[in-house]
Amino acid sequence: MTARVFFYVQHLLGIGHLRRAATLARAMVAGGFDVLLVSGGAPVEGLDLGGARFHQLPPLRAANARLKELAQLDGTPIDEAFRAVRTRQLLDVFDTEQPDVLLTEQFPFGRTQLRFELLPLLDAAQDRASAPWIVSSVRDVLRRSASPARVDEMVATFEAFDAVLIHADPALVRLDESFPAWPDIQDRALYTGYVAEFDPARAPQGSVGKGEVIVSAGGGAVGMPLLQAAIAARPMTGLADRRWRLLVGPNVPAADEAALRAAANDGIVVEPARADFPSLLHNAALSISQAGYNTVVETLCHADRAVLVPFGTARETEQADRARVLVERGMVASVPPDTLTPESLAAAITRAWSGPSIRSFPAVDANGGPATVAALKQMLSP
Known part of the structure:
Protein backbone atom coordinates (compact mmCIF):
# COMPACT_ATOMS: atom_id res chain seq x y z
CA MET A 1 0.00 0.00 0.00
CA ALA A 196 17.82 21.88 -4.95
CA GLU A 197 14.95 22.61 -7.31
CA PHE A 198 16.98 21.28 -10.24
CA ASP A 199 19.24 18.22 -10.25
CA PRO A 200 22.59 19.60 -9.02
CA ALA A 201 24.45 16.73 -10.67
CA ARG A 202 23.33 17.82 -14.15
CA ALA A 203 25.29 20.68 -15.68
CA PRO A 204 22.97 23.27 -17.25
CA GLN A 205 22.92 23.25 -21.03
CA GLY A 206 23.44 26.03 -23.57
CA SER A 207 25.30 29.34 -23.50
CA VAL A 208 22.52 31.71 -22.46
CA GLY A 209 23.85 34.47 -20.23
CA LYS A 210 27.50 33.75 -21.13
CA GLY A 211 29.75 36.28 -19.39
CA GLU A 212 26.83 38.36 -18.12
CA VAL A 213 26.02 39.80 -14.72
CA ILE A 214 22.75 38.27 -13.53
CA VAL A 215 20.72 40.29 -11.02
CA SER A 216 17.77 38.53 -9.38
CA ALA A 217 15.44 39.10 -6.45
CA GLY A 218 13.44 35.88 -6.18
CA GLY A 219 9.71 36.53 -6.33
CA GLY A 220 10.45 40.23 -6.06
CA ALA A 221 8.21 41.11 -3.13
CA VAL A 222 11.00 43.10 -1.47
CA GLY A 223 13.50 43.15 -4.33
CA MET A 224 13.04 46.55 -5.97
CA PRO A 225 15.80 48.31 -3.98
CA LEU A 226 18.32 45.70 -5.14
CA LEU A 227 17.28 45.95 -8.79
CA GLN A 228 17.38 49.76 -8.69
CA ALA A 229 20.77 49.80 -6.96
CA ALA A 230 22.20 47.41 -9.56
CA ILE A 231 21.34 49.76 -12.41
CA ALA A 232 22.98 52.67 -10.60
CA ALA A 233 26.03 50.64 -9.52
CA ARG A 234 26.92 49.28 -12.95
CA PRO A 235 29.00 52.27 -14.15
CA MET A 236 31.03 52.15 -10.92
CA THR A 237 32.25 48.59 -11.47
CA GLY A 238 34.83 46.87 -13.61
CA LEU A 239 31.99 44.94 -15.21
CA ALA A 240 30.27 47.91 -16.86
CA ASP A 241 31.23 46.56 -20.28
CA ARG A 242 29.27 43.33 -19.65
CA ARG A 243 25.59 42.80 -20.32
CA TRP A 244 23.60 42.99 -17.09
CA ARG A 245 20.41 40.95 -17.00
CA LEU A 246 17.83 41.94 -14.37
CA LEU A 247 15.24 39.27 -13.61
CA VAL A 248 11.95 40.66 -12.32
CA GLY A 249 9.96 38.29 -10.11
CA PRO A 250 6.18 37.80 -10.35
CA ASN A 251 5.50 39.92 -7.24
CA VAL A 252 6.99 43.11 -8.71
CA PRO A 253 4.17 45.54 -9.60
CA ALA A 254 3.85 46.40 -13.29
CA ALA A 255 4.56 50.08 -12.59
CA ASP A 256 7.83 49.21 -10.85
CA GLU A 257 8.86 46.95 -13.71
CA ALA A 258 8.13 49.76 -16.17
CA ALA A 259 10.28 52.11 -14.08
CA LEU A 260 13.17 49.64 -14.21
CA ARG A 261 12.90 49.38 -17.97
CA ALA A 262 12.91 53.15 -18.26
CA ALA A 263 16.03 53.43 -16.10
CA ALA A 264 17.92 50.66 -17.92
CA ASN A 265 20.37 51.97 -20.50
CA ASP A 266 22.24 50.12 -23.25
CA GLY A 267 23.70 46.88 -22.01
CA ILE A 268 21.00 46.23 -19.42
CA VAL A 269 18.21 43.73 -20.07
CA VAL A 270 15.10 43.77 -17.87
CA GLU A 271 12.90 40.71 -18.20
CA PRO A 272 10.68 38.35 -16.17
CA ALA A 273 12.27 35.68 -14.01
CA ARG A 274 13.20 32.67 -16.14
CA ALA A 275 12.86 28.94 -15.75
CA ASP A 276 16.44 28.49 -17.02
CA PHE A 277 17.89 30.42 -14.07
CA PRO A 278 20.44 27.66 -13.29
CA SER A 279 21.78 27.95 -16.84
CA LEU A 280 22.06 31.71 -16.49
CA LEU A 281 23.96 31.28 -13.22
CA HIS A 282 26.23 28.62 -14.68
CA ASN A 283 27.21 30.82 -17.63
CA ALA A 284 27.32 34.21 -15.89
CA ALA A 285 30.44 36.03 -14.81
CA LEU A 286 28.72 37.15 -11.62
CA SER A 287 25.41 36.70 -9.80
CA ILE A 288 23.86 39.45 -7.67
CA SER A 289 20.87 38.35 -5.62
CA GLN A 290 19.14 38.33 -2.30
CA ALA A 291 19.98 35.52 0.13
CA GLY A 292 16.82 33.45 0.22
CA TYR A 293 17.26 29.71 0.62
CA ASN A 294 16.38 28.63 -2.92
CA THR A 295 18.49 31.29 -4.65
CA VAL A 296 21.51 30.58 -2.44
CA VAL A 297 21.28 26.85 -3.09
CA GLU A 298 21.18 27.48 -6.84
CA THR A 299 24.07 29.93 -6.50
CA LEU A 300 26.21 27.44 -4.59
CA CYS A 301 25.44 24.71 -7.11
CA HIS A 302 25.89 26.68 -10.31
CA ALA A 303 27.45 30.15 -10.00
CA ASP A 304 31.07 31.21 -10.43
CA ARG A 305 31.08 34.35 -8.28
CA ALA A 306 28.31 36.03 -6.32
CA VAL A 307 27.22 39.03 -4.31
CA LEU A 308 24.43 38.45 -1.77
CA VAL A 309 22.20 41.34 -0.67
CA PRO A 310 20.07 39.79 2.07
CA PHE A 311 16.62 41.04 2.97
CA GLY A 312 16.47 41.65 6.69
CA THR A 313 14.64 43.37 9.51
CA ALA A 314 15.06 43.32 13.29
CA ARG A 315 12.72 40.33 13.29
CA GLU A 316 13.86 38.58 10.10
CA THR A 317 17.51 37.55 10.50
CA GLU A 318 17.59 34.42 8.36
CA GLN A 319 18.91 35.83 5.06
CA ALA A 320 21.54 37.98 6.79
CA ASP A 321 22.80 35.00 8.79
CA ARG A 322 22.97 32.79 5.72
CA ALA A 323 24.95 35.44 3.81
CA ARG A 324 27.27 36.04 6.78
CA VAL A 325 28.23 32.37 7.01
CA LEU A 326 29.15 32.26 3.32
CA VAL A 327 31.11 35.52 3.57
CA GLU A 328 33.04 34.15 6.56
CA ARG A 329 33.99 31.13 4.47
CA GLY A 330 35.22 33.41 1.68
CA MET A 331 32.72 32.05 -0.85
CA VAL A 332 30.78 35.24 -1.67
CA ALA A 333 30.71 38.99 -1.04
CA SER A 334 27.74 40.62 0.66
CA VAL A 335 25.99 43.92 1.35
CA PRO A 336 24.42 43.68 4.83
CA PRO A 337 20.79 44.74 5.34
CA ASP A 338 20.21 48.48 5.68
CA THR A 339 23.53 49.32 4.00
CA LEU A 340 22.49 48.94 0.35
CA THR A 341 23.50 51.85 -1.86
CA PRO A 342 24.87 51.87 -5.42
CA GLU A 343 28.29 52.52 -3.89
CA SER A 344 28.17 49.69 -1.36
CA LEU A 345 26.92 47.31 -4.04
CA ALA A 346 29.71 48.34 -6.42
CA ALA A 347 32.27 47.75 -3.67
CA ALA A 348 30.87 44.26 -3.01
CA ILE A 349 31.00 43.48 -6.72
CA THR A 350 34.67 44.44 -6.74
CA ARG A 351 35.33 42.15 -3.75
CA ALA A 352 33.52 39.23 -5.37
CA TRP A 353 35.24 39.72 -8.71
CA SER A 354 38.70 39.74 -7.12
CA GLY A 355 37.93 36.82 -4.78
CA PRO A 356 37.93 33.07 -5.38
CA SER A 357 35.39 31.25 -7.47
CA ILE A 358 32.64 29.43 -5.62
CA ARG A 359 33.62 26.43 -7.72
CA SER A 360 37.03 26.29 -6.01
CA PHE A 361 35.33 25.20 -2.77
CA PRO A 362 34.09 21.66 -2.00
CA ALA A 363 30.73 20.95 -3.62
CA VAL A 364 27.78 21.57 -1.36
CA ASP A 365 25.54 18.62 -0.46
Whole structure:
Protein backbone atom coordinates (compact mmCIF):
# COMPACT_ATOMS: atom_id res chain seq x y z
CA MET A 1 0.00 0.00 0.00
CA THR A 2 1.35 3.43 -0.97
CA ALA A 3 2.27 5.57 2.03
CA ARG A 4 0.52 8.94 2.21
CA VAL A 5 2.18 12.23 3.15
CA PHE A 6 0.18 15.26 4.28
CA PHE A 7 2.53 18.23 3.70
CA TYR A 8 1.54 21.61 5.16
CA VAL A 9 3.25 24.78 3.88
CA GLN A 10 2.55 28.48 4.34
CA HIS A 11 4.35 31.21 2.40
CA LEU A 12 3.79 34.73 3.68
CA LEU A 13 5.76 37.19 1.54
CA GLY A 14 7.86 35.56 -1.16
CA ILE A 15 7.22 32.19 -2.78
CA GLY A 16 10.41 30.40 -1.68
CA HIS A 17 8.74 28.24 0.97
CA LEU A 18 6.18 26.96 -1.53
CA ARG A 19 8.82 26.35 -4.21
CA ARG A 20 10.92 24.29 -1.83
CA ALA A 21 7.87 22.37 -0.63
CA ALA A 22 6.92 21.63 -4.24
CA THR A 23 10.45 20.36 -4.90
CA LEU A 24 10.20 18.04 -1.91
CA ALA A 25 6.73 16.93 -2.99
CA ARG A 26 8.06 15.99 -6.43
CA ALA A 27 10.90 14.02 -4.85
CA MET A 28 8.51 12.17 -2.55
CA VAL A 29 6.18 11.26 -5.42
CA ALA A 30 9.17 10.05 -7.45
CA GLY A 31 10.13 7.98 -4.41
CA GLY A 32 6.78 6.23 -4.31
CA PHE A 33 4.76 8.34 -1.87
CA ASP A 34 1.22 9.66 -2.37
CA VAL A 35 1.60 13.33 -1.43
CA LEU A 36 -0.99 16.00 -0.70
CA LEU A 37 0.56 19.46 -0.54
CA VAL A 38 -1.66 21.76 1.52
CA SER A 39 -0.85 25.43 0.94
CA GLY A 40 -2.11 28.38 2.94
CA GLY A 41 -0.49 31.17 0.92
CA ALA A 42 -1.39 33.05 -2.22
CA PRO A 43 -1.90 30.78 -5.25
CA VAL A 44 1.13 30.54 -7.56
CA GLU A 45 0.59 29.82 -11.25
CA GLY A 46 2.59 27.11 -12.95
CA LEU A 47 3.75 25.36 -9.79
CA ASP A 48 5.36 22.05 -10.76
CA LEU A 49 4.02 19.39 -8.40
CA GLY A 50 5.32 16.38 -10.29
CA GLY A 51 2.26 14.25 -9.59
CA ALA A 52 1.57 15.43 -6.05
CA ARG A 53 -1.98 16.44 -5.23
CA PHE A 54 -2.71 19.97 -4.06
CA HIS A 55 -5.17 21.62 -1.70
CA GLN A 56 -5.50 25.39 -1.35
CA LEU A 57 -6.64 26.69 2.01
CA PRO A 58 -8.34 30.09 2.18
CA PRO A 59 -5.20 32.10 1.47
CA LEU A 60 -3.48 34.57 3.72
CA ARG A 61 -0.24 36.53 3.58
CA ALA A 62 1.95 38.76 5.72
CA ALA A 63 0.34 42.14 6.25
CA ASN A 64 3.70 43.81 5.55
CA ALA A 65 7.42 43.10 5.27
CA ARG A 66 7.75 42.73 9.05
CA LEU A 67 6.06 39.32 8.68
CA LYS A 68 4.42 39.56 12.08
CA GLU A 69 0.76 40.29 11.33
CA LEU A 70 -1.41 38.23 8.95
CA ALA A 71 -3.91 39.44 6.38
CA GLN A 72 -6.13 38.15 3.63
CA LEU A 73 -4.86 38.72 0.11
CA ASP A 74 -6.77 42.00 -0.20
CA GLY A 75 -5.11 43.31 2.95
CA THR A 76 -8.05 42.71 5.30
CA PRO A 77 -6.76 41.57 8.71
CA ILE A 78 -7.77 38.02 9.52
CA ASP A 79 -10.34 37.60 12.29
CA GLU A 80 -11.63 34.75 14.42
CA ALA A 81 -14.19 33.76 11.79
CA PHE A 82 -11.46 33.46 9.13
CA ARG A 83 -9.28 31.44 11.51
CA ALA A 84 -12.17 29.11 12.33
CA VAL A 85 -12.96 28.47 8.66
CA ARG A 86 -9.33 27.69 7.81
CA THR A 87 -8.87 25.47 10.84
CA ARG A 88 -12.03 23.49 10.14
CA GLN A 89 -11.07 23.00 6.49
CA LEU A 90 -7.55 21.92 7.41
CA LEU A 91 -8.81 19.38 9.94
CA ASP A 92 -11.45 18.04 7.55
CA VAL A 93 -8.87 17.49 4.81
CA PHE A 94 -6.53 15.80 7.29
CA ASP A 95 -9.31 13.53 8.49
CA THR A 96 -10.15 12.55 4.91
CA GLU A 97 -6.53 11.85 4.02
CA GLN A 98 -5.62 9.63 6.99
CA PRO A 99 -1.92 10.07 6.16
CA ASP A 100 1.02 7.99 7.28
CA VAL A 101 3.21 11.09 7.62
CA LEU A 102 2.29 14.61 8.70
CA LEU A 103 5.01 16.99 7.47
CA THR A 104 4.95 20.63 8.58
CA GLU A 105 7.17 23.15 6.82
CA GLN A 106 9.07 25.27 9.41
CA PHE A 107 6.64 24.66 12.29
CA PRO A 108 7.21 24.55 15.24
CA PHE A 109 10.51 26.39 14.61
CA GLY A 110 8.76 29.03 12.53
CA ARG A 111 5.29 29.96 11.29
CA THR A 112 4.21 30.33 14.90
CA GLN A 113 1.58 32.86 13.78
CA LEU A 114 -0.30 29.82 12.47
CA ARG A 115 -0.55 28.12 15.88
CA PHE A 116 -4.32 28.69 15.77
CA GLU A 117 -4.63 25.92 13.17
CA LEU A 118 -1.42 23.94 13.58
CA LEU A 119 -1.87 23.06 17.23
CA PRO A 120 -5.33 21.59 16.53
CA LEU A 121 -3.78 19.73 13.59
CA LEU A 122 -1.15 18.21 15.89
CA ASP A 123 -3.87 17.24 18.36
CA ALA A 124 -5.86 15.56 15.58
CA ALA A 125 -2.79 13.63 14.45
CA GLN A 126 -1.98 12.44 17.96
CA ASP A 127 -5.61 11.49 18.68
CA ARG A 128 -5.80 9.07 15.78
CA ALA A 129 -5.79 5.40 16.70
CA SER A 130 -3.00 4.89 14.19
CA ALA A 131 -1.07 8.13 14.60
CA PRO A 132 1.07 9.27 11.66
CA TRP A 133 4.73 10.08 11.91
CA ILE A 134 4.88 13.79 12.72
CA VAL A 135 7.89 15.47 11.11
CA SER A 136 9.10 19.05 10.82
CA SER A 137 10.89 20.28 7.68
CA VAL A 138 13.19 23.27 8.23
CA ARG A 139 15.77 25.31 6.39
CA ASP A 140 19.44 25.74 7.23
CA VAL A 141 18.96 28.87 9.35
CA LEU A 142 16.28 29.77 11.90
CA ARG A 143 15.23 33.23 13.05
CA ARG A 144 17.55 34.31 15.87
CA SER A 145 15.22 37.09 17.02
CA ALA A 146 12.83 34.66 18.71
CA SER A 147 12.56 35.41 22.43
CA PRO A 148 13.70 32.85 25.04
CA ALA A 149 10.05 32.26 25.90
CA ARG A 150 9.23 31.58 22.24
CA VAL A 151 12.19 29.20 21.93
CA ASP A 152 10.94 27.32 25.01
CA GLU A 153 7.51 27.12 23.37
CA MET A 154 9.06 25.70 20.19
CA VAL A 155 10.83 23.00 22.19
CA ALA A 156 7.66 22.15 24.12
CA THR A 157 5.63 21.89 20.89
CA PHE A 158 8.34 19.75 19.31
CA GLU A 159 7.62 17.08 21.94
CA ALA A 160 4.72 16.04 19.69
CA PHE A 161 7.11 15.47 16.75
CA ASP A 162 9.02 12.35 15.89
CA ALA A 163 11.76 14.11 13.92
CA VAL A 164 12.98 17.31 12.30
CA LEU A 165 14.56 17.18 8.84
CA ILE A 166 17.12 19.95 8.40
CA HIS A 167 17.58 20.78 4.75
CA ALA A 168 21.21 21.89 4.96
CA ASP A 169 24.77 20.70 4.56
CA PRO A 170 26.22 20.64 8.10
CA ALA A 171 29.72 21.04 6.65
CA LEU A 172 28.60 24.52 5.59
CA VAL A 173 25.83 25.66 7.95
CA ARG A 174 24.74 24.03 11.19
CA LEU A 175 21.37 24.62 12.82
CA ASP A 176 22.87 24.96 16.30
CA GLU A 177 24.41 28.26 15.11
CA SER A 178 20.94 29.83 14.92
CA PHE A 179 18.88 27.73 17.35
CA PRO A 180 19.97 28.06 20.99
CA ALA A 181 17.99 25.04 22.20
CA TRP A 182 19.74 22.62 19.85
CA PRO A 183 20.61 20.14 22.67
CA ASP A 184 16.88 19.70 23.30
CA ILE A 185 16.14 18.55 19.72
CA GLN A 186 19.37 17.07 18.39
CA ASP A 187 18.47 13.44 19.15
CA ARG A 188 15.53 13.72 16.72
CA ALA A 189 17.28 15.87 14.10
CA LEU A 190 18.55 14.70 10.73
CA TYR A 191 20.44 16.69 8.09
CA THR A 192 19.32 15.89 4.56
CA GLY A 193 21.54 18.20 2.54
CA TYR A 194 20.16 21.24 0.73
CA VAL A 195 17.02 20.89 -1.37
CA ALA A 196 17.82 21.88 -4.95
CA GLU A 197 14.95 22.61 -7.31
CA PHE A 198 16.98 21.28 -10.24
CA ASP A 199 19.24 18.22 -10.25
CA PRO A 200 22.59 19.60 -9.02
CA ALA A 201 24.45 16.73 -10.67
CA ARG A 202 23.33 17.82 -14.15
CA ALA A 203 25.29 20.68 -15.68
CA PRO A 204 22.97 23.27 -17.25
CA GLN A 205 22.92 23.25 -21.03
CA GLY A 206 23.44 26.03 -23.57
CA SER A 207 25.30 29.34 -23.50
CA VAL A 208 22.52 31.71 -22.46
CA GLY A 209 23.85 34.47 -20.23
CA LYS A 210 27.50 33.75 -21.13
CA GLY A 211 29.75 36.28 -19.39
CA GLU A 212 26.83 38.36 -18.12
CA VAL A 213 26.02 39.80 -14.72
CA ILE A 214 22.75 38.27 -13.53
CA VAL A 215 20.72 40.29 -11.02
CA SER A 216 17.77 38.53 -9.38
CA ALA A 217 15.44 39.10 -6.45
CA GLY A 218 13.44 35.88 -6.18
CA GLY A 219 9.71 36.53 -6.33
CA GLY A 220 10.45 40.23 -6.06
CA ALA A 221 8.21 41.11 -3.13
CA VAL A 222 11.00 43.10 -1.47
CA GLY A 223 13.50 43.15 -4.33
CA MET A 224 13.04 46.55 -5.97
CA PRO A 225 15.80 48.31 -3.98
CA LEU A 226 18.32 45.70 -5.14
CA LEU A 227 17.28 45.95 -8.79
CA GLN A 228 17.38 49.76 -8.69
CA ALA A 229 20.77 49.80 -6.96
CA ALA A 230 22.20 47.41 -9.56
CA ILE A 231 21.34 49.76 -12.41
CA ALA A 232 22.98 52.67 -10.60
CA ALA A 233 26.03 50.64 -9.52
CA ARG A 234 26.92 49.28 -12.95
CA PRO A 235 29.00 52.27 -14.15
CA MET A 236 31.03 52.15 -10.92
CA THR A 237 32.25 48.59 -11.47
CA GLY A 238 34.83 46.87 -13.61
CA LEU A 239 31.99 44.94 -15.21
CA ALA A 240 30.27 47.91 -16.86
CA ASP A 241 31.23 46.56 -20.28
CA ARG A 242 29.27 43.33 -19.65
CA ARG A 243 25.59 42.80 -20.32
CA TRP A 244 23.60 42.99 -17.09
CA ARG A 245 20.41 40.95 -17.00
CA LEU A 246 17.83 41.94 -14.37
CA LEU A 247 15.24 39.27 -13.61
CA VAL A 248 11.95 40.66 -12.32
CA GLY A 249 9.96 38.29 -10.11
CA PRO A 250 6.18 37.80 -10.35
CA ASN A 251 5.50 39.92 -7.24
CA VAL A 252 6.99 43.11 -8.71
CA PRO A 253 4.17 45.54 -9.60
CA ALA A 254 3.85 46.40 -13.29
CA ALA A 255 4.56 50.08 -12.59
CA ASP A 256 7.83 49.21 -10.85
CA GLU A 257 8.86 46.95 -13.71
CA ALA A 258 8.13 49.76 -16.17
CA ALA A 259 10.28 52.11 -14.08
CA LEU A 260 13.17 49.64 -14.21
CA ARG A 261 12.90 49.38 -17.97
CA ALA A 262 12.91 53.15 -18.26
CA ALA A 263 16.03 53.43 -16.10
CA ALA A 264 17.92 50.66 -17.92
CA ASN A 265 20.37 51.97 -20.50
CA ASP A 266 22.24 50.12 -23.25
CA GLY A 267 23.70 46.88 -22.01
CA ILE A 268 21.00 46.23 -19.42
CA VAL A 269 18.21 43.73 -20.07
CA VAL A 270 15.10 43.77 -17.87
CA GLU A 271 12.90 40.71 -18.20
CA PRO A 272 10.68 38.35 -16.17
CA ALA A 273 12.27 35.68 -14.01
CA ARG A 274 13.20 32.67 -16.14
CA ALA A 275 12.86 28.94 -15.75
CA ASP A 276 16.44 28.49 -17.02
CA PHE A 277 17.89 30.42 -14.07
CA PRO A 278 20.44 27.66 -13.29
CA SER A 279 21.78 27.95 -16.84
CA LEU A 280 22.06 31.71 -16.49
CA LEU A 281 23.96 31.28 -13.22
CA HIS A 282 26.23 28.62 -14.68
CA ASN A 283 27.21 30.82 -17.63
CA ALA A 284 27.32 34.21 -15.89
CA ALA A 285 30.44 36.03 -14.81
CA LEU A 286 28.72 37.15 -11.62
CA SER A 287 25.41 36.70 -9.80
CA ILE A 288 23.86 39.45 -7.67
CA SER A 289 20.87 38.35 -5.62
CA GLN A 290 19.14 38.33 -2.30
CA ALA A 291 19.98 35.52 0.13
CA GLY A 292 16.82 33.45 0.22
CA TYR A 293 17.26 29.71 0.62
CA ASN A 294 16.38 28.63 -2.92
CA THR A 295 18.49 31.29 -4.65
CA VAL A 296 21.51 30.58 -2.44
CA VAL A 297 21.28 26.85 -3.09
CA GLU A 298 21.18 27.48 -6.84
CA THR A 299 24.07 29.93 -6.50
CA LEU A 300 26.21 27.44 -4.59
CA CYS A 301 25.44 24.71 -7.11
CA HIS A 302 25.89 26.68 -10.31
CA ALA A 303 27.45 30.15 -10.00
CA ASP A 304 31.07 31.21 -10.43
CA ARG A 305 31.08 34.35 -8.28
CA ALA A 306 28.31 36.03 -6.32
CA VAL A 307 27.22 39.03 -4.31
CA LEU A 308 24.43 38.45 -1.77
CA VAL A 309 22.20 41.34 -0.67
CA PRO A 310 20.07 39.79 2.07
CA PHE A 311 16.62 41.04 2.97
CA GLY A 312 16.47 41.65 6.69
CA THR A 313 14.64 43.37 9.51
CA ALA A 314 15.06 43.32 13.29
CA ARG A 315 12.72 40.33 13.29
CA GLU A 316 13.86 38.58 10.10
CA THR A 317 17.51 37.55 10.50
CA GLU A 318 17.59 34.42 8.36
CA GLN A 319 18.91 35.83 5.06
CA ALA A 320 21.54 37.98 6.79
CA ASP A 321 22.80 35.00 8.79
CA ARG A 322 22.97 32.79 5.72
CA ALA A 323 24.95 35.44 3.81
CA ARG A 324 27.27 36.04 6.78
CA VAL A 325 28.23 32.37 7.01
CA LEU A 326 29.15 32.26 3.32
CA VAL A 327 31.11 35.52 3.57
CA GLU A 328 33.04 34.15 6.56
CA ARG A 329 33.99 31.13 4.47
CA GLY A 330 35.22 33.41 1.68
CA MET A 331 32.72 32.05 -0.85
CA VAL A 332 30.78 35.24 -1.67
CA ALA A 333 30.71 38.99 -1.04
CA SER A 334 27.74 40.62 0.66
CA VAL A 335 25.99 43.92 1.35
CA PRO A 336 24.42 43.68 4.83
CA PRO A 337 20.79 44.74 5.34
CA ASP A 338 20.21 48.48 5.68
CA THR A 339 23.53 49.32 4.00
CA LEU A 340 22.49 48.94 0.35
CA THR A 341 23.50 51.85 -1.86
CA PRO A 342 24.87 51.87 -5.42
CA GLU A 343 28.29 52.52 -3.89
CA SER A 344 28.17 49.69 -1.36
CA LEU A 345 26.92 47.31 -4.04
CA ALA A 346 29.71 48.34 -6.42
CA ALA A 347 32.27 47.75 -3.67
CA ALA A 348 30.87 44.26 -3.01
CA ILE A 349 31.00 43.48 -6.72
CA THR A 350 34.67 44.44 -6.74
CA ARG A 351 35.33 42.15 -3.75
CA ALA A 352 33.52 39.23 -5.37
CA TRP A 353 35.24 39.72 -8.71
CA SER A 354 38.70 39.74 -7.12
CA GLY A 355 37.93 36.82 -4.78
CA PRO A 356 37.93 33.07 -5.38
CA SER A 357 35.39 31.25 -7.47
CA ILE A 358 32.64 29.43 -5.62
CA ARG A 359 33.62 26.43 -7.72
CA SER A 360 37.03 26.29 -6.01
CA PHE A 361 35.33 25.20 -2.77
CA PRO A 362 34.09 21.66 -2.00
CA ALA A 363 30.73 20.95 -3.62
CA VAL A 364 27.78 21.57 -1.36
CA ASP A 365 25.54 18.62 -0.46
CA ALA A 366 22.33 19.38 -2.39
CA ASN A 367 20.83 15.90 -2.26
CA GLY A 368 18.06 16.98 0.10
CA GLY A 369 15.14 15.69 -1.97
CA PRO A 370 16.25 12.06 -2.28
CA ALA A 371 17.63 12.10 1.28
CA THR A 372 14.25 13.25 2.59
CA VAL A 373 12.59 10.35 0.78
CA ALA A 374 15.09 7.92 2.25
CA ALA A 375 14.56 9.30 5.77
CA LEU A 376 10.77 8.98 5.56
CA LYS A 377 11.02 5.45 4.20
CA GLN A 378 13.31 4.52 7.08
CA MET A 379 10.75 5.88 9.56
CA LEU A 380 7.94 3.88 7.99
CA SER A 381 9.87 0.64 7.60
CA PRO A 382 8.70 -2.19 9.89
